[in-house]
Amino acid sequence: MKPPAPLKKLGIQCIDDSPLYLPTGIEDNRNLLERFEPFLMPAGTEVVCAGVVKHHETKWSNGKPRLVITLTDYFDTVQFALFGDQRKLSEHLDTNEKVQLYAKGEVSYFNRRMFLNNTKLLMDDEVGSLKPVYPGIRGVISAASAKTVIQEFAPASIEPCAEKLVSELSVNQKIAAVLTKIIPYGVIQLCEELRALHCPASINSFDRAKKTLTRIATLQAANFAMQGNVSGLCESINGPGQISELSRHIPFNPTDEQQSCALSVVQKMAIGERSHSLLVGDVGTGKTAVIGMIARYVLLAGAQRRVVIMLPNEALAHQIFNEVSSYIPEVSASLFAGDIKGDIASQLLIGTTSLLFAGIPVVDLCVVDEAQKFSREQREKIQATHLLESSATPIPRTAALAQFGAVDVLTLRKAHTPKDVTTSIYFKEDADDLMWSVQDTLNRGAKVLIVCPKREGSGTQEKGLYSAEQIAYSLDQQFPGRVRMMHSGLSSEENERVLNEFKNEIDLLVSTSKIEVGVTVKNLRHVVVYGAERFGLTVLHQIRGRVARIAPEDGTLNWGKFDLFLPNGAKEKTMERLNALVQSNDGFAISELDMKLRGIGDLTTDSEKQHGTTSVGVQNVFLEVDKIAAAIEYVARH
Template sequence: MPSALDLPSASQASPPAASRPAAHGWAGVGEQLAGRLARLDIHRAEDLVLHLPLRYEDETRLTPIAVARPGFPAQVEGEVVSCEVTLRPRRQLVARVRDASATLVARWLNFYPSQQKLLAVGSRVRLFGEVRGGFFGDEMVHPRVRRVEADEGLPEALTPVYPTTAGLGQGTLRKLIDRALASSPLDDLLPPAVCAALHLPSFADALRALHHPAPDADPVALEQREHPAWRRMKFEELLVQQLSLRRAYNARRARGAVSLQPRDELTAALLAQLPFRLTGAQARAATEIAVDLAAVHPMQRLLQGDVGSGKTIVAALAMLQAAENGYQAALMAPTEILAEQHWKKLAGWLTPLGLHVAWLSGSRRKREREAELERLRSGEVLLAVGTHALIEDPVTLPRLALAVVDEQHRFGVRQRLALREKGAAGAGGAGEGGPGLRPHMLMMSATPIPRTLAMTHYADLDVSILDELPPGRTPIRTRLVSDARRDEVVARLRTACREGRQAYWVCPLIEESEALQLQTALDTFETLTAALPDLRIGLLHGRLKADEKSATMAAFAAHELDVLVATTVIEVGVDVPNASLMVIEHAERFGLAQLHQLRGRVGRGSAESVCILLYAQPLSQTGRERLKVIYENTDGFEIARADLRIRGPGEFVGARQSGLPLLRYASLEDDVDLIEPARALAGQMLRDMPQAADRLMARWLGGREALLRA
């Protein structure tokens, strides 16, 4: 989804090679060193200035050897009284250092000849490391060591420890950063009134406090990033994110798109024939989308709603608005099962209105597929549903005016972009970057987005929320059951099926993994078939051919199967109202979003539904926390907030799929009080201080703002 680049992180995927600066040498940095710095996403002096410490070490004081506390880092100074290479129990360098209070053993299991030379008997050295008890008394293993003169003074500031990479030592990084601090402009670009209101130090003072904190600086505030200097950096980081997102939003609104005016004929006919009435939330979202589609700039809207909230009918109304204007609309889903479910629903609703819905998937016969492609190419067919097959080269949508992407976080940046570019020859104009018109884009997600995430990573989108479920949906009861009580669960399943209901049994793997020792779908299928010979049991997993998956799902939907043993291919898109029991094997291994999605496969009819979470002991702390959250909550937004807290924003937004590096310093959980002021100031700066906004973004992004999510 289009969004300006957030702040780069060494732990996240690097920008695409075409946009990333080459690892050539730059002022005072040779090519080899530049290559190592590039692995940390450092390409210029300004990046060094913003490469902030992970933690600090206190080398401002010396500790007498006799009072150094085991288990704590300390700096000691003394004379080397012996140094030798021993061969037992393994080859190592062992030195003894003595001060006026005691003697300390220092050992290096891996060492260089230069270290041995440094520790010549009679030399005076300082050691920094953690003291621990050893066979011959207190010792330090692999301490940092350097030779000193007898009257050499101590540093006046805490020593920073930076994130680094192989071949790049702390000493080299410190020298480079100090040089960059001395040569880079550190002028303040924020309005003084904002800094005063938020109690933020100046940019220069904040950087100096973080790179060279005073000995009396609060170490806890520094370590936990609560120091005012850290808050200044976090605020600037959030502000730059907001500036970048706001600019991306404004740039899209300056482009052209086909204006799809609402026409009531087919829409009224569709609403009249539906066997249900739209909820208030569905009607509101449909109206918001209809207004966007009528605009002359491309819509970029996210439709989010909990499991079962009815997103498909809202998407159908949007696609119908395109068709009523004589333009094409395409819906892309990440899995064949989900795409086929969408196609069946859309075809059921729209075929009676005289509209053909093309179905593009790898499972269709070649002749049928080519016939559909030709009808789309000619513009005869206006609506299409498919998987990744929609973005393959032979597919041409010359009058594409609306692209719908379901479960958008499952698609990579290029895949989402490719669907939009399918309209390049017609309604989409000259394609990305060209002068023509662009298709509207509607993205859908069944994973509700917490407010802090919506205010930051999704701030460049318009959002519609389906916050109510259709009437008739029954609440789902959740049960936590130990794996030791499996027989009771099988008995419960037998009872439900004999009463005419159906059940899912979900497993995390297809084949046995020696590492995880998980129950598998194949094993479970065989076990249940033997234990329940009177029931019709089917098997569904990702390695089946597309037509086999489709046939199995059709049989289950037609109640030709009582139990469906499956992997997570049924996570989304499966809608069988008669299924009232969900058993999830090894639930502790699933993420919260998956558990919530799987639980939402039941509770779609009038019968009381139950989701049984089978777990194996011992439970990890994270596994226990996830199960507690899913057991206590059915509200998708509350589950999403907990998921964000447990996993962090990287996994939650699918950063690997979005091409979106995450915030390095600000935390969406701890720094929520800074988000709203950053949003407000971003608007003010773009309006009243555009040059300051440019310089601020250049400082943090270094020309990488052009990297947008698609």
Template sequence: MVHDHISKHFRLTETQKRALSRLKIETILDLLYHFPTRYEHSGDQKTVSGLVVGTDAILYGTIHKPQTKKSWKSKRPMSEAWLEDGTGRIKLMWFNQPYIAKMIPGGALVKISGRVEGNTSKYIANPEIEGVSELPIGGSDTVFGAQTENDELFSVYPESRGITSRWFRHAIAKILTNDVLSLCVDTIPKEVLAKYKLPKISTALVWMHQPKNERNALSARKRFAFEEIFVIQTAKQQLRKELDLEQSYTITNAKTHAEEFTSRLPFSLTHGQQHALTSIFEDIGSPHAMSRLLEGDVGSGKTAVAAAAAYAVVKTPPKERPSATLQVGYMAPTEILAEQHFQSFIQYFSHLPVQIGLITSSGCKKYPSKVNPRESTKISKGQLLKWVANGEIAVLIGTHSLISKNVQFRDLGLVIIDEQHRFGTGQRHMLIQKDGLIPHLLSMTATPIPRTLALTLYGDLDITVLDEMPPGRKKVITKIVDKTGREEMYTALRNELDAGRQAYVICPRIDEPDPRKMTALQTKSVKAEAARLSTKELRGYTVDVLHGQMKPSEKEERMRTLLAHEVDVLVATSVVEVGVNVPNATVIVIEGAERFGLAQLHQLRGRVVRSTHQSYCYALTSSGASSRRLQAFVKAKNGFELAEHDLKIRGPGELYGRSQSGLTDLGMEALTNLKMVEAARTEARNIIENDPLLKKYPALKNAIHTKKEKIHFE
């Protein structure tokens, strides 16, 4: 029964079917796992006359004057209505939801829940609303129409247009009375439940949907949060076990080669870089494939670490071809970065008889040129692919085209992925060599990832963190600027431009539910700001734009003009947070800084980290006083400190998004609990160590399979 389609047990309208589909609810089990977002206390019911601004309230009453109109500020469509309950009336407003006014006719009996706001007159913005058949007598009637104790909790569920929280309460109550709980199989092994004092699934489902008290609800939420993290951790550990069994090239004398490489560098490695290389050399020195994620702020020296590892690989010959060399593939997120890495590797390896290739959609290059051994030369794609296939090209640098089917390596020993840490096993297996060996993998990111998130989403990778900057690197001076400090900031910006430097101006993030509308609004914002600056504060300077509606080739071209100093100021959206390195850019101005997360602000600031000159970041805020978050942005030593701070303040859902992580709201909550994540990881490791194929745990195996089908998490 739990795997039956929901339509087999409920008569559904077409609207309800579409709503359930949007919520990804197909089966009875999906319905049971559609958990409440919160619980309401029956004692929270208020009257209009007793409402207090700043408090949450539940109201029952009659709807009057529902209408669709446009908000006075943004001119966006909204719904408006009045609720009357016999003691008074209050205005209700739903922004960006004009359809609500059409769904609630005048005279409808409803239950309203939301926060009371207002100064001169009270109102409730974006309240939850559901129709009721009758108004309760007194404050202790529930939406089910039965008298209950005042300490009872009522579940409030995520809704979608056409289906309400009330419908979910009734539907789940019906399912729970049908003896379906005896058919639910526990995903978490009994010994793990007992160890952490977690309720079994039948008890937890009742406590989740129909808790008698807060203790029941919290216990159930803890159990299902643990389950979600545990399933993902087990899948990751299983994947890791599979990779550990894969044979790869053994890179001998890696440390000696690295010392030879680093001795030629014009700088000394930091302790963090040395530690990272030690870990990498231990990995690639074994016959099993390395899987490592290297995290570090922009400018922390990840590329130097990657180059040292690549050097050790290209100095190692394949067993059957002692005069040849193993190959390295380096995948960059953009063509311009691929070009910059190509130039960097030429400098790193110029003293070696090593050929380096570049492959992008714009064309191909090879170093050294036969005509001029000190220069690179453009070559045809066909010729480059031929030299890659026969092993002549030792290092191939490119974008995602690096893993296309027509790129065939002879002896690929190492793959380096820059800012593409979602490189899955499917892509990796495309690179398995003809002799059956799989290349080592070094993935790198400048995105600061909180420890709990890294342990969960990248549980199949070993993680190394570069948490210090190379000596002599100037710290970006960061200032919070309110309305009174703008003119002074523009004067400082013009001084930098007059000194021959360049700058970024980042337009505010626009919150809009529809991604297409959001992109369009941000594009409009960028163009308008560029036009304004060109005629006012930055008149006489060359100003260009970069936004999300541009094609990738257009974005690349705009960044090339910036790199060539054909542009003084680039006005952009946050699409520049991961992009080309422009050492001459020394100023970044972030408008509406309070709208960005701390990790994103830090990424944006990273655009001006690489300059040899003093760099500046101006966080512009519309509010008079700067928030604690922005103060943390100014004071934090590194991105990891900021990421942990953002995790506590904004929550992981805001930071990384459900679609990116594959986690539900409940799983996201669990990421703020390091002990829970580590416990789930420990138990998952123990189970996979003793039973890699999960023969003793069929329910867990099925849960992993279901998770993989719904969300591609590799």
């Protein structure tokens, strides 16, 4: 049976899978309080107050309303506030007498009167019960809607769901043996665990069931990771095996690292072994040269050989086309970018995602450069015998597959142009110091880039953050005539014009993260990311890659500054994430930390999830990389 639209929004394609959309917590509504005598309950205790409305009024603060309600037990009172638009409730209270409400919140006291903080109202059927809490998906479906639809379908689907999950896990005998250790009583026990999650009878049984399903999800993630290796036999490709021939038209001598990376791939091709490789290297380590050598090996093996290279934007597509086609002048090459539609009969095809719609038949090698910019479906849509992904910061899913051995990792650590970039974190109270640093950079004749999380605003701050337009206007007051702005709202021609001005005559550019990939600006020495907590680690590392890309011609230190400005501060987990950038310039190490903090994504072969909780059947479970690795080792050993 096809699932209703709300289930589809949660990524559920079959009603019987709905029990695997697990709750992330439990709400305890059992602590009912019907007497409001002061100090009867300790301050900070979470209670459900049941009382009759004695008084209510709407108050305003900073232009925002709140409905203040007083409940009575006919002797004492408790007061609380509900924020936001509460007009319907207020009208109901205006037209009805002796309305009874159930208000849940934390107890506090003032002047011997009881108050509730962080209050919400409960429905009658919620009082005295344990209720599972389900997450929504931002911008897709609310938590309340997710709860409604899962509670509607999951309880009745538990038995067929359990049978299906156990059956799928039992295909592999080794996995089935481990599953028996987790749930000795099989389907019957799994049904009990799923009921304990969706219809909890106690907090202990809920916690036990969550641990059981997490172990099952870890086991299946290990299974998918082991299946992810695409190695197998294929037709051998016999191109030139000498580095001198592979690098014939590269205008510099490849480093030992570059040679080693290229040879490790072409040697697999030569013996007829299918490959899926991940080329990891920061800006300036020469990933394009490695790609060029591997592509040259394939294309010089015969006129029937074909290579596709896919890039995330037009500027980068033009740049890579010019470079790689010059490395292999012996073959026909075509560009697919914007309005340029090349010839699919060419041996070398380079372009943006327009390649996906060009009707390209099976090719020998598909290279996906800046792979973190593409979805899994995009990266694997072009049918190729060999797949090479290239990135400074691979997305968590790819990093996980690499760590578990499903992808061969090729690492470039040495840059042709060494640089010394200092990464710092600034808070609101450090704003003057940050502006002094910007002024110092400009005084030294270098350029400054300010990156903002949002393009435009309503003239007021949103959650304490100004827009790129507002910041550009403010900076133009301080540095008149020296500031420009670029963002996705401008046409390609307008952004190209602004970027050229920044490259040649303008000192200071304000931009959204559009500038993240594929931009080289001579003498760009300083990047400030405003509201850095809004950006992911991989995006921030890519932005940092814009700094000091070209060394000074006089041979002096290739210096740079990368500053993360947090006007609103940041939570502990966010600070842990940002401090990783301060401590490391290693893109793969940063991706591994990102993987641990954000989750690995879904390792299944049809997954679109690049990070977050895995959904190997079971959803909303955060899987630890170390435990998946341990599961893989355990399964392989037994």
